[in-house]
Amino acid sequence: MDEFSLDDLQAALQSAQEEKSTVRLSERNVVELVSKLKGLGLLGDDLLHSINGREYLTAAHLCGEIKDAVAQAGGRIPLVDLPAQLGVDLVHCERQADVIVRKSNGGVLLEQGELITLAYFDGLAAEANEMLQEAGVIPLGDLARRFNLGADLLMSAIAPRMGTVIHGRLEGQLLYTSAYIARIKAKVRGALRAASAPVTIPNMLRELDLENLSTGSTTISAIVVELLAAGSIKGQLRGGGTTWTPAIYALSQQGAVRSFYQQNGYIGYDTVAKLGISSGRSYLETAFPDGLALDTAFVSADLLHSLEAASEDALASATFCDVGPLLPSVLTPTDVTTLLQKCSTVQTAEKAKSGPGAGSLLAGTCLVSAALLEQNSQGGGPEAASAAKLSIDALGEQILEWYPDMEEAGHRGRLAQAIASQLRPAAVAEYEKALAAVFVAGAEARRRQREALSRSLDDAYQRWQLYGHGAELLGQDEATSATLARHLIRSVGQEAVDCLLRYQQVDVQKDAGQEPADAPSSKEAATAPLTAAERSALINQLPKDTQQSSSAAVDKLNGGSTTEFQEALEHAAEDAGLRLRRLDKKAERGLVHAHRKALEAQLEAAIEPASALSLVVPMLFAKVHGSELGAPPLCDNNMFSIGRLLNFRGSKPASTAEPQKKQPGRRPTKPGGCVVGAKLLTNEPQSLVGKYVRVWDNELERYELAEVVQLTEKEVSDAEDSGIESGSGSDSDQEDEEEEVQLQRRKAGRAPTKAGGCAEGAKLSSQELVGRRVAVYWASDRRYYTGTVAVYNGKKKRHVIQYDDGDQEKLDMSTEIWRLEGLALGLGIVFAPSRRGVWHAS
Structure with missing residues (x-):
C-alpha cells in the first residue's frame, strides 16, 4: 500500500464506485445482513430503522433531527407530529425527547405532550405585552385560550417575565397596566363618594361596566383601602370587603335610632335591623347604657317607674293590675314578665307569702294581690269545686262571673285561667274528698244490693230445682205435670229472672255513674215481681254481650218447658258472671225437711179445710217421695190427683218409708258461726x-x-x-x-x-x-x-x-x-x- 499515492487511491475508489456491480442484494438480504452484523457486535445497539424499514439511522442522528424540527416549528412542537415528519416510530421520538430535555438544563420543556423551548415563552411574553398595552387589561384565561396552554403553565411562564418582558401588574388572574389602574381608581372613588346608603362591591362594578374585575375582588378591595387611607372617601368596608357603608349613612342611622328611642322609651330589634344595623342589641347597649335589653326590644328605665306605681296601687287596693296596656305592644309576655320581675315592688310581693303587700305574678302580665286570691278560694263553695269536673276553663268562667273586668286582662285575656290554675289544686282536693265519700257510700250500697240479689237468685234457683224434681215424679199425669210446670215457671222462674235482671241493673247503674238505690232485702227482691214493661226496659239497658241471653230467659217465661227455661236462665246467669250451683241430693233432703217443718207449722195454724188440704198433700208427697211439690194454692182437682198418685187413702204412710236425713250441707254464711x-x-x-x-x-x-x-x-x-x-x-x-x-x-x-x-x-x-x-x-x-x-x-x-x-x-x-x-x-x-x-x- 506504500507504493500507491493518495491520488492513486482516490482514482481507484472513483473507478470502483463508477463500476457497475454485477451482483445486487435484495432488501430482504440487506435486512438479514444488518441483523447478522448487529448479532456479531459489529454494529451498535443504537441503530434504528425508519417506519418503512428502508432506512437505518442512529439515535444521535434522530436526536439532531428532533432539535431541527423544534427549531423549525418556532420552539414548540407536539411529539405526535414527529413520527410523520421524521419517519421514525413515536416510541423512538419520545425516548430522544426525554434525552433532549435532560441535556438542555431547563432550556427545553416537555409539557402537555409538547416540546417547548424557553425562547418560545419569551416570544409569548412579548406578544402578551403588546396585547396588554393595547387593551390595558387581559385576563389570563384569554391568554390561555389564545396560546392553547394550561393556566398553571401560562402563569409559570408569565410571572418571571413581569416587569422585564411584560410591563404591567399581575393580580389574581388579571394582567393590567398602571394607566388602567388609575382609571379604575377614579371610577371607584367617584362611585363611593356618591353613595348615600350601603352598596355591595359586585353591584357597583356591574353599574360601572367593570364586571371583568368581579373575579379580582382583592384588587378592588386594595383600591378602596388605598382610597380610605388617603382620605379620598369616608366610610367602612364590611362583610369581608364586599359591602361599602358611607359615613353619612352611619350618622343618619344613629340619629334615627336615638330619635325613636327618646320619643317612645323603647326600640325593637327588628326596627334597628330595618335601619341597617345588624348587631342591634350590642349597638343599643353601647349607645344607651342606662336601658334594659329584653328579648325583643330595648327599653328605657323610665318604664319601670310606671310599673312600680301600678303595682303599688294594685297591692294597696287588694285587686289586680294588668300591665300589658302600660307597655309597648311589641313586647312579648316573656319581656313583660322580665320587666315585672325587675320591679322592686313585685319582688317584695312575691317573697311575701301573706299580708297586705303579698301578691303573685299571673298570666304573664298581671300582678294579683294575695287578698284577692284568698277571696276567690273561699267564694266558690261546693258549686265552684264541682263545676265541670274541676277543669281550669270552668273555674276561669266562674271567676269571670265574680270579676267581669278580668275578661281581657292578662296575655290574651287569660288572667282568669291563670288564677283558676292556682286555685284548682285546693278545689280538686275538696272535690276528690267529697267524691270519695260519695263513691264509698255508693260502692257499699251496690255491694249490699248485689249480695242481696245474688242470695235471692240462689234461693230461687234452689227452689226451682227442688220443685222441678217433684214435678218430674208426676210425669205420668200429663195434665197435672203441665199445670205444675206452668206454675213453676210463672212463680219461681219469674222470681229468678227478676233477681237476675235486677243484679245486672246494678252494674249498669255503676257504669252510667248513677247513684245506687237502697239495697233491698232478700225477701223484698224475691217478692217484688217486675212487670213485662219493666223487664223490657231493663233488658234495653244491658250491654250487648248479655242482652241477648237475658232476653231469651224472659221470653221463656211465657213457655211451658221447664228444661228450656232452665237452660236459658243458666246461660243468662253465666253471661252475667254468676255461678248457679246444682242442687245435690244431700242439700235437697235438707231443703225438703225444712219445708216440711214449715208446712207442719202452717198446718197447725190452718182452719179452713181447703187450706189444710193444700198443706197436707205436699207434706205427704215429701214424706213418700222425699221431694217437694210446688203446686198452685187451692188447686183441689190437682190435689186429689196427686193423692191418688200417692196411693193416699187417709191412712198412715207405709212403715217401710225411711225418714229423710239431714245433710251437713251448707253452713251459715256468717264467718265463725257455731251451732x-x-x-x-x-x-x-x-x-x-x-x-x-x-x-x-x-x-x-x-x-x-x-x-x-x-x-x-x-x-x-x-x-x-x-x-x-x-x-x-x-x-x-x-x-x-x-x-x-x-x-x-x-x-x-x-x-x-x-x-x-x-x-x-x-x-x-x-x-x-x-x-x-x-x-x-x-x-x-x-x-x-x-x-x-x-x-x-x-x-x-x-x-x-x-x-x-x-x-x-x-x-x-x-x-x-x-x-x-x-x-x-x-x-x-x-x-x-x-x-x-x-x-x-x-
Whole structure:
C-alpha cells in the first residue's frame, strides 16, 4: 500500500464506485445482513430503522433531527407530529425527547405532550405585552385560550417575565397596566363618594361596566383601602370587603335610632335591623347604657317607674293590675314578665307569702294581690269545686262571673285561667274528698244490693230445682205435670229472672255513674215481681254481650218447658258472671225437711179445710217421695190427683218409708258461726246430759233424735258427727229399742282466728285437721261449703278438701276462711222416738 499515492487511491475508489456491480442484494438480504452484523457486535445497539424499514439511522442522528424540527416549528412542537415528519416510530421520538430535555438544563420543556423551548415563552411574553398595552387589561384565561396552554403553565411562564418582558401588574388572574389602574381608581372613588346608603362591591362594578374585575375582588378591595387611607372617601368596608357603608349613612342611622328611642322609651330589634344595623342589641347597649335589653326590644328605665306605681296601687287596693296596656305592644309576655320581675315592688310581693303587700305574678302580665286570691278560694263553695269536673276553663268562667273586668286582662285575656290554675289544686282536693265519700257510700250500697240479689237468685234457683224434681215424679199425669210446670215457671222462674235482671241493673247503674238505690232485702227482691214493661226496659239497658241471653230467659217465661227455661236462665246467669250451683241430693233432703217443718207449722195454724188440704198433700208427697211439690194454692182437682198418685187413702204412710236425713250441707254464711251445741260442749259439756239432740247416724245415713245420758273423755283420731243442735224435748215413749251411740272425741283446740273456728280458742295443727269435717267459705258464692280434710301435703302446705257434693280442692288453710264442723267432746246418747211417734230428721 506504500507504493500507491493518495491520488492513486482516490482514482481507484472513483473507478470502483463508477463500476457497475454485477451482483445486487435484495432488501430482504440487506435486512438479514444488518441483523447478522448487529448479532456479531459489529454494529451498535443504537441503530434504528425508519417506519418503512428502508432506512437505518442512529439515535444521535434522530436526536439532531428532533432539535431541527423544534427549531423549525418556532420552539414548540407536539411529539405526535414527529413520527410523520421524521419517519421514525413515536416510541423512538419520545425516548430522544426525554434525552433532549435532560441535556438542555431547563432550556427545553416537555409539557402537555409538547416540546417547548424557553425562547418560545419569551416570544409569548412579548406578544402578551403588546396585547396588554393595547387593551390595558387581559385576563389570563384569554391568554390561555389564545396560546392553547394550561393556566398553571401560562402563569409559570408569565410571572418571571413581569416587569422585564411584560410591563404591567399581575393580580389574581388579571394582567393590567398602571394607566388602567388609575382609571379604575377614579371610577371607584367617584362611585363611593356618591353613595348615600350601603352598596355591595359586585353591584357597583356591574353599574360601572367593570364586571371583568368581579373575579379580582382583592384588587378592588386594595383600591378602596388605598382610597380610605388617603382620605379620598369616608366610610367602612364590611362583610369581608364586599359591602361599602358611607359615613353619612352611619350618622343618619344613629340619629334615627336615638330619635325613636327618646320619643317612645323603647326600640325593637327588628326596627334597628330595618335601619341597617345588624348587631342591634350590642349597638343599643353601647349607645344607651342606662336601658334594659329584653328579648325583643330595648327599653328605657323610665318604664319601670310606671310599673312600680301600678303595682303599688294594685297591692294597696287588694285587686289586680294588668300591665300589658302600660307597655309597648311589641313586647312579648316573656319581656313583660322580665320587666315585672325587675320591679322592686313585685319582688317584695312575691317573697311575701301573706299580708297586705303579698301578691303573685299571673298570666304573664298581671300582678294579683294575695287578698284577692284568698277571696276567690273561699267564694266558690261546693258549686265552684264541682263545676265541670274541676277543669281550669270552668273555674276561669266562674271567676269571670265574680270579676267581669278580668275578661281581657292578662296575655290574651287569660288572667282568669291563670288564677283558676292556682286555685284548682285546693278545689280538686275538696272535690276528690267529697267524691270519695260519695263513691264509698255508693260502692257499699251496690255491694249490699248485689249480695242481696245474688242470695235471692240462689234461693230461687234452689227452689226451682227442688220443685222441678217433684214435678218430674208426676210425669205420668200429663195434665197435672203441665199445670205444675206452668206454675213453676210463672212463680219461681219469674222470681229468678227478676233477681237476675235486677243484679245486672246494678252494674249498669255503676257504669252510667248513677247513684245506687237502697239495697233491698232478700225477701223484698224475691217478692217484688217486675212487670213485662219493666223487664223490657231493663233488658234495653244491658250491654250487648248479655242482652241477648237475658232476653231469651224472659221470653221463656211465657213457655211451658221447664228444661228450656232452665237452660236459658243458666246461660243468662253465666253471661252475667254468676255461678248457679246444682242442687245435690244431700242439700235437697235438707231443703225438703225444712219445708216440711214449715208446712207442719202452717198446718197447725190452718182452719179452713181447703187450706189444710193444700198443706197436707205436699207434706205427704215429701214424706213418700222425699221431694217437694210446688203446686198452685187451692188447686183441689190437682190435689186429689196427686193423692191418688200417692196411693193416699187417709191412712198412715207405709212403715217401710225411711225418714229423710239431714245433710251437713251448707253452713251459715256468717264467718265463725257455731251451732248452739258446740258452744255447750266447749263451755258446759255437763249441761247437755239429759237433753234431746239430733245426731247423724252413718249407717242409716240420717239424723236421729237421741237423749244425752252420760259424758265420756275418750280420745280418738276423728269425729263422725257433723254438728249438734240442743233441744228441750220432753219425755218420750220407752217402748222402742234404745241404742247407745258413743260419739268420739278429739282434743279441743282453737281454729285460726281468720277462719273464725267453731270452738272459740281452739288451735289445731295442719296435720291434726286430716279427717276433720270443715266448712270453707267461697267468696264467689258468698256461702260456706262443707267437706272432709282428706290429705295434708306438708311440703306444699296444702290440704285436700273432699266436699260433700263430690268436688275436690287443694287449699292453704292459713289463707282461707273456714270453720270446724265436728264435736270436740264425746257424749253418750240414747236414741228415742219423739212425742208424736215419728223420727225427726233435719
